Amino acid sequence: MVFTEKQEALVKESWEILKEISQKIACVSSPQIAPAAKGMFSFLRDSDGIPQNNPKLKAHAVKVFKMTCESAIQLREKGKVTVADTTLKYLGSVHLKNGVLDPHFEVVKEALLRAIKEAVGEKWRDMNCAWVEAYDQLAAAIKAEMKEEA
Template sequence: MTMNIELLEQSFSTVKASSADFTKTFYANLFADYPEVEPLFANAHMEAQGQKLFDSLVLTIDSLRKPDVLTATLKGLGTRHIKYGVLPQHYPMVGSSLLKSLESALGTDWTEEVKQAWIEAYTAVAQLMLDGADKLES
């Protein structure tokens, strides 16, 4: 799968300017649309959790041109998320909330092309994380 790296970098640069607002919107969307995942965050300090989420997004976007680094990082992230109780069925929920939050953050810059680039990127990211999770379970 090829990703539109330039479009992902360009659209994310807009989001980077308002990281705290973005993560608040993301978790509000996630918990509103999928209340069943909220218990996974019962012991989380949400401000710190939001920063971890945003740092992971920054690392992912910054590593798009270094696929070996990105693959290893995302597989490790997937392995760690198993320990937090994250299951394969949670990934589409997070993806949906991420897209909704990006759409909100980007406003008129959220085009079909940008949406497709993020769908493709998230699909690849989720698969790599799931590969890392599978490694731990086997």
């Protein structure tokens, strides 16, 4: 299932939810990922514990969310997600270099979807599949690029 025009409008309108959800999708606060993520994000290495309110983590969460939104829109327009070559190369190498592994993408996905669900409330019912598909295709592209570069 892909976004309909109405759903796409909802996505575009939902930028205010960013503020609300960016904290929640700051992926490293998740217990499963915390120990590994702490080592991965260079700016966390010297800190004690996992900061719940780190601006750089929020910034990453916002990037993941934005790219997933863009992917959802591409899905509707073109039927598939395409990431520009240079962007994909960059994303592949940044994540490879930082030791990100396949299972981490699942954890981030759960956190992202949970946060969106809480933020959009009722509308979630109509949009669920489109978000999942958009994130899965985006993550698959990054993971494939990471394997290519490894």
